[in-house]
Amino acid sequence: MSEVWNLRRVLKELQQQPGQYHATDVPINPNADLSGVYRYIGAGGTVERPTQEGPAMMFNSIEGFPGTRVLIGLMASRKRVGMMLHHDPKTLGQFFTDAVSDPVPPVVSDEQAPAQEVVIKSDAPDFDLFKLVPAPTNTPYDAGPYLTCGLVLGSSLDKKQSDVTIHRMVIESKDTLGIYIMPGGRHIGKFAEEYEAANKPMPITINVGLDPAITIGATFEPPTTPLGYNELGVAGAIRHQAVDLVKAKTVDEYAIAQSEYTLEGYIMPHERVREDINTNTGKAMPEFPGYDGDANPALQVIKVTAVTHRKDNPIMQSVIGPSEEHVSLAGIPTEASILELVNRAIPGKVLNVYNPPAGGGKLMTIMQIHKENEADEGIQRQAALLAFSAFKELKTVILVDEDVDIFDMNDVMWTINTRFQADQDIVVLPGMRNHPLDPSERPQYDPKSIRFQGMSSKLILDGTVPFDMKDQFKRAQFKQIDDWEKYLK
Structure with a gap:
């Protein structure tokens, strides 16, 4: 045994x-x-x-x-x-x-x-x-x-x-x-x-x-x-x-x-x-x-x-x-749940999901999106809405392309700085439910949209490149070196 x-x-x-x-x-x-x-x-x-x-x-x-x-x-x-x-x-x-x-x-x-x-x-x-x-x-x-x-x-x-x-x-x-x-x-x-x-x-x-x-x-x-x-x-x-x-x-x-x-x-x-x-x-x-x-x-x-x-x-x-x-306790199961949900609704379009420490495993999700053709443009925001619909504690979704390492916040923020325009790529969804432990979700913080403790505005930051512009956003390509580790010995 x-x-x-x-x-x-x-x-x-x-x-x-x-x-x-x-x-x-x-x-x-x-x-x-x-x-x-x-x-x-x-x-x-x-x-x-x-x-x-x-x-x-x-x-x-x-x-x-x-x-x-x-x-x-x-x-x-x-x-x-x-x-x-x-x-x-x-x-x-x-x-x-x-x-x-x-x-x-x-x-x-x-x-x-x-x-x-x-x-x-x-x-x-x-x-x-x-x-x-x-x-x-x-x-x-x-x-x-x-x-x-x-x-x-x-x-x-x-x-x-x-x-x-x-x-x-x-x-x-x-x-x-x-x-x-x-x-x-x-x-x-x-x-x-x-x-x-x-x-x-x-x-x-x-x-x-x-x-x-x-x-x-x-x-x-x-x-x-x-x-x-x-x-x-x-x-x-x-x-x-x-x-x-x-x-x-x-x-x-x-x-x-x-x-x-x-x-x-x-x-x-x-x-x-x-x-x-x-x-x-x-x-x-x-x-x-x-x-x-x-x-x-x-x-x-x-x-x-x-x-x-x-x-x-x-x-x-x-x-x-x-x-x-x-983050491990709350974030990993939430990642799994989001993947299961989006793969049923829009299979193959969300490659991976990460709930980083910045959101305590609950408040933030980074989604890695695969756009195969022009018909996929907009599917990334659909994926974000699916995540929000199922997990009320989620407050922020960041969408990135498949060449971005979702586990590296520098890479994610690079996306927001080079593949993102605030007037076009921010989506705000006011008056929704979130986690009551977020101290910003108090009526005195925003009396107009927060009527009761635990209400929040949700945020989508769309850092994906429009499909018809992908050729203009190729990362600098370096030579592939297979035995690079020998130089550390």
Whole structure:
């Protein structure tokens, strides 16, 4: 039988890649210090400068949490994600598209699960999430310790559908979490609405410390993965190995057997909590646009019934909200979804898609367009409209020709400077919905077009050359040298 895929197997492989993994035994405080250190070493994304792309980092000595470790930045590099998934980083979007179309469903195992080697139930006299879960805070202003990479697994009221999604969850008391479920979005939210309407608590598990194939695959959204599509099948397709599930110890739900940590509990009906009840800072945590999120006045409440984890130095996995890691988590599945959509509508015209760090993986898309003849002129803007129609969080689309490297922002901006005229090639679509975490989407910013928080004008920058002028925009051609690397030896 082949070796099972889990976080530890991935880290073992990653350690063989120079510059991709670093562990430290220097003690560190998880409250703001840990993320503060990693900001300099490898966070990237829209994190406050100075920052850079660097290795994933394992902190082996967490103050106040002996015998535990915290991993951060595992997916904070597209190159590293490609290494971990054994695939070209430039075509990860298509890779995930193929996995979504041919999933391998999870399976339930009766064997002893590594995730449940240690079981601590909430009726234990010393049960306290603040002491059991080494969840860091990103900044000194955070509302509390956050589970930033916890995969929530839940099912519909009739148990006929199940799903997994990632949410921001803050520890509020010794046995409760606050969970932010974005309105009108995630499937877990739909299930929670069913339970609340029936006045019943919704059983869930929160799974932390996973194979990145699971974590990234779980961030797909409608319409690519409709209600009832269990995204664990995406990871199964990528690894050619079904994800193992195991029955939870205290709730009627399943947990991911290879998790490092699992929190079991219930989303409580008709209970809400102010996010910053313990700090009164007015802030939640840094979010993907690069700003501190405002504390939510009414988060849904999770009553935790148990914490389970591996026995041997369990790993708490954490993500910095605006880091490159969020770009991998949110951007790659969105790229896959856009490719799937446009290839059905206008096959062969969009060669590749990239959601860069400048948009946090959600707000911006760069599309590489193939125009074959004059009948394709205008198809590029049609592709942009298709992307906007399906993904309301998308704010800006940049269109480029096939000779442009969409992963090189200098090349993209070169296009905007040499193949673009503002009076002809800017398309603005006002009065549309976007992500409520964008701080520019407030009525006071633009009272005329933003009636309510989360509305936005969408932008298309068309940097493609008109088909009948292609001969006038040929890049300078250099001599092809096949053995150029020998001059570096």
